[in-house]
Amino acid sequence: MSSTKFRWRLLAVLAVFTLVAAACGDDDDAATTTAAPATTAATTTAAPATTAGATTTAPPVTQPPEAVGGGDLSVYIAEPPFIDPQLVQDSEGFEVARTLFDGLTLYSPAGGAVIPGVASDWSANDDKTVWTFNLRDDVTFTNGRQVVAEDFVYGWSRAADPDLASRVSYHGEIAGIVGWAEINGGDGTGTVGDELVPGIVAVDDTTLEVTLEASNALLPKILAHPVFSPVPKEVVEADPDAWREMPVGNGPYQMTREWEHDVGIFTERNEDYYGELGLPDTVEWRILSTQDAAFQQVQDGTLDVMFGVPDEQVDGARVEFGDRFLEQSTGSFTYVGLPAIAFDNVDIRRALVMATDREAIAERILVGRTAANGFVPPVANGAVLDACPWCRYAPEEAKTMFDAAGGVPGDALTIRFNSGAGHEEWVEAVANDWTRNLGITVSFEGLEWAAYLDFLFGDDPVTDPFRLGWGWDYPSAYNFLGPLYHSDSGDNLTGFSDADLDAALDAAIIAETEEEGIPFLEEAQRIAGDQIPVIPIVFGLARGVHTERVSNVVYTDFGFTLVENVVVGG
């Protein structure tokens, strides 16, 4: 071969290398604080207007007065495990189900409160154990039938039924609805929805009576969760499998065809909706496996809205998108769980948190965030911001404590997390910290969201540290404490059990008003701060971008996109 050919060869190799290097793969990971099981349903009555440090930008929460409807909107989600409202357990399914179903109450877009939904008003007796809900008579399912009180009885009984095996049925127990816990803890009959929960009674078509075992001032807030949606029994029972792929609801949007797994969920405006009609004609929930892919599609203009901008893109995105780059503090919380079964010595847990340089991780890897030093995000009423005195970086102290407590078996740990959601790099940093500071070998492993949830909630108990996020179901500090740390909770994946914490939480929930419950919640946070069931990382900060084609994109501090108010075109 001549020397000219060699030169060309050289150039070709370098060119190929440059091409390969420049190709933007969609393998990157961005921090999604919202790819979390937003599973607890709680009702919030008090608007958290004065919470310390809340940087909630006040969004225009209604449709702009001169807004013209129309257009097609596409929004990014990850593939959810379920969209059946009685099974929805994560943030992604939550986004979709919220537009398909309306319960008795709805989350207020302004945050912190609930507003009437199917129930036009409600009242309770003196000790708040018997609640009466008056339903509107103009609400219909999209198959044409009127929504009546019986539909709530059926839906809730379905949720409580052990035969459905819903991972979110425990909300009924938190609410304290009479008979719920007994049915849910029983053996089931083999048929779903045949055991009616005695605490829910349809007095007539438009009156629903809910009886609680103990007073609970938060009930209306709790009932906004999709698990308490009404569902049409005849449709569900006609074909339960088809129901999961295309549920029929009473919300502002309805599905146009079956759920295309890993592709999208396609919905259109429900013209018979009883409330304010949604602005976009259609909403496509585009399912993508990574935030990077979603971000690129918004950059290309083929996707309208995505939340969860990858960390390394944040600085560039701010410049590129300008005021189409949105940031919103949310009621969510990212943590590394320490299963009690493996980390039963509190000193080991304390050592692990002190060995982690969370501030550096939040500042550098998560790009300009602040580390969480408590367990409840500032947007929630009752949050104690510095509840965790052990949450400081003290590697020498950590090492001493760790060794004194006997270390971990095999001097090795594996941290697990959900892949494709921006956690790869900060989990790697945590692993580096523990390896360096504690002298152990730490590896990490990512699993896809649905597979990860199966892993966490499956039959085999989790024995390794795991990353998880928690998005609140109702704006109350209780929602960050009860489901995660109460020994009876189905979402308590660490298996943490502390009698004092349980007592404080139980006292909080039966308090007459939400305000009276706050001191107990503060106590609970201090116990958590002492016992370190999980390592707090950061509180929620949603970062999203949208194309020029759409406007009025609002992400609530609750953690969902107000798709019904988005203006397309114009």
Add this chain to the structure above:
Amino acid sequence: MSDVDFRDGHAESGDRDYSTEHDIGTEEAYATVEAAVEGEVEGLERAASLWGDAWIQLRRRVVFWIAVGLITLFTVMAIVPQVFVSPSPATHDPTDCRLRDDAGEFQDRLRPSREHWFGTDVQGCDYYARVIYGARVSIIIGLGVTILAGILGVLLGGISGFYGGAVDQTISRFVDILFAMPFLVIAILFLNAIATPGSRNLGHVLLVLGVFGWPTLSRIFRASVIQARGQDYVEAARALGASNGRILVRHVVPNAIAPTIVYATIAIGGVIAAEATLSFLGVGLQLPAISWGLMINTAQTRILTDPHLLFFPGVALSLTVLGFLLLGDVVRDALDPRLR
């Protein structure tokens, strides 16, 4: 092309008359002829051989020495990375990654400096140390896969080509099937199947690349073998009584191996690039393994903000692949009789 040199159509053997020294047809007779041809018998001039001439050619070419230099550099780097890292003022441990330095200042994504010759990466690791240690994976996989594929290819291709018939048909069809599969797709499939994401290691990647790399080598070798076995010297050896095995080993293989060696050398570069591609795609090695492909993966989203993250492993990878490509090229030139 053969050790009895037919290059210019001339056979160069000695003048000696062997007919009376040993009985024709015995192994001894054969061995004597062979020895004579190879110049081991006293009095004969040493016959020129393909390999000898090739070497004379090669050592004259500048490109050959450049290629050898690059390969040696990276191979030594793979064997003793500590030697290369030791003069660096930064940490010598590529896994000693910290977001803050001792003074408490953030030290992730630093630009190249006197302290960190290649800067630092996202986790605060010294990038120079990581690039140096990354050579190990590339060289091991490059050489390991090629050796594995080479052994498989030569074995199966040789048997296939030499014996022919049903054996050849069977092996060839099998090779066809493997050829029909698109490499990347199948490699991804297999890597995901044989190892769950957390447990994938060098061995898995080596296995998959080796199993998909041998078909081409076997085809090339088979073609050479078929051509070689038809040559007169093979006939001659058979006439002298050599066994099949001896013919294969002493005559066919040395003469058929040249194209295979050329291809294998070039393929080493391709294998190294393939491992980097698989790791880049997330289906090859995974963190905390140190691989140039993985580094390029992490760097791809930060091309504009931190280009040094892409530049250094990219250049290292390119130079390594280039070294093997160049070597393969010059060796091929040296061995190709038609260019004379």
